[in-house]
Amino acid sequence: MSRYRFILSGGGTGGHIYPAIAIANALRKKFPEAQFLFVGANDKMEMEKVPQAGYAIEGLWISGIQRKLTFSNLAFPLKLISSLSRSRKIIKSFKPDLVIGTGGFASGPLLRMAASMKVPCVLQEQNSYPGITNKWLAPKVEKIFVAYDGLEKFFPADKIIKTGNPVREDLLNSGSRKKEAAGFFGLDPEKPVLFVMGGSLGAKRINELVAAHLPLFSKMGVQVLWQCGKLYYEKYKEFESETVRVKTFIGRMDQAYAAATVIISRAGAGAVSELSIVAKPVIFIPSPNVAEDHQTKNARAVADKGGAVLIRESELEDRFAPEFENLVNDKDHQQNLSANIKKLALPGATEQIVTEIVKILNAKQRNV
Template sequence: MGNYRFILSGGGTGGHIYPAIAIANELKRRHPKAEFLFVGAKDKMEMEKVPQAGYRIEGLWISGLQRKLTLKNLMFPLKLVSSLFRARKIVKQFKPNVAIGTGGFASGPLLKMAASSKIPCVLQEQNSYAGITNKLLANKAKRICVAYDGMEQFFPKEKIIKTGNPVRSDLVDLKVDKREATDFFGLDADKKTILIIGGSLGARRVNQLIEKELNFFKDLKVQLIWQCGKLYYEDYKQYDSSSVKVLAFLNRMDYAYAAADVIISRAGAGSVSELCLVGKPVLFIPSPNVAEDHQTKNAKALVSKDAALMLKESELDTEFENKFTNLMNSVDIQNKLSMNIKELAMPQATDHIVDEIEKLLK
């Protein structure tokens, strides 16, 4: 049992933060005496989420490049230099055995400085289209853990290990049955239930669609668990009823997944990995407003294996009702999607990533 020291960096969105926390939790389980330090971007959500998970975090003054010329972009070189200096100091003081990056701006300076101090680095790439930070760090990393096939277009082939994405441990085996889950939400266990998830903040376009289609859902005789996100809850709570449950946030995802017969979701990497484990029929509506349009690429990777359906935001008004009616009317399509998405699940992802990290401990 060595007294190892692990430094982890990733953030900006939950998709980068939760995998880092899952990896830290598994390392801690195997090495109870180990020390952990997270490094994030000063004003991003990791500064709140990581301490909630029980870990120490240091913030760097860094942000991504905006897509248009702004004052923020002019500040970027200054922020980058400042972050590199700060990262070098953190690495020198903490002296980690291994550095682990899960993507997002802050992991760039930190892993660059760790690598130049000869500390072995592991990258974890959640998406089917690699993020810019991980692409820049690839040459310095010892191992790159990925969730999709075909990632050698971004990374050196000999460093890639397909592990899958870490997911919340309570989802690996749903212990709740449908009746218990529908009771929890005050719904009818004998009716078909549609779960709508737009991420923790919510998804404006998805919410607009659900609002517009409420009568359509009523005609189909289905009930809804509609997680509209905290930014939109005030706009949509008026629709809450015995058959439409409007929620800002889902604290019990296990109940929500167990209650659902069909799921409508964004296609962030974390959601996709979770939904593979859950194994229910899914209709993805990818967000077009993300870097490199990676959500569309994530969704297409499943659609190509007959494991999910997808509609672009631009197709919602014309194609949603047809596509959704076909899905609800065909038990065959539901079963096929369910079976195929389950085959893509990688429930041991966190264990595999930590196995790779342990190989680098010296």
């Protein structure tokens, strides 16, 4: 039987969406006749990004709990009940053979309902510190695919399989097409390129840092490919020039990585996984506004092995300019960082996850 039916649920940020799409693409390659449905949260970025990837998606009326008293928090019980009811209807209608959750608000009610309806479920956890949704779902699923050691603190040990994080397939072959990639963005392939990635929504402190150091970059002859995020584009678009490209969002990340000489990035799990595979010199500036400071832990795991430069936000004023100048001017330093971060890459994550899913499907068939 190859006409399997899969539901994938996860979203809110690219870190939850792109692993889900990567898994779906690999399953579609394995089972060309399979059918897929994504379930996300209404008004979140998955409602745009998933259809762009060629998949159907249904939306739930769900959002996270804020840390302060808000109307959204007061409405949360109603949203949860609504989303559980809607999830039940989706599952009854689509009749999935297996449901895959990659984190984010929508995956909570969807997988909880699927498990209660005896549909096999699996989780993919990107981070070293799991989100509340995956911790809530863990007792109900068959397997949990993780990228870091030590997650037995949060999940049942017998369910954990360390696979690494799925990444977009085009990144596996981005290689060193610098000339083509620089031309794609209208940049000079003979000059160094700083690629700044602050996530799909943007990163306030990183954007401020880049704006303040544009004179330094210009003096050094460094071009800038700057993904500032949709929340900040109006503020920073005025800096667009022949040597500075300001973007809300970059769809062709393979081209951006290939064009880059040096990369500045947050240290979300998805970004760390991608950058390990791309193996370009990177300066991690972790967000301090995340649970258990897990971005700093993600970055530290790489930096301690000589695979990246780690600068905390509180250190930027003193450390950034000298660290950046040293990195751009020292080719040996660049090569060492690239070689060391590449050792941490787990490029076979998606295929391993698909292999484990096939085992679950086969076991289900045997038990029918």
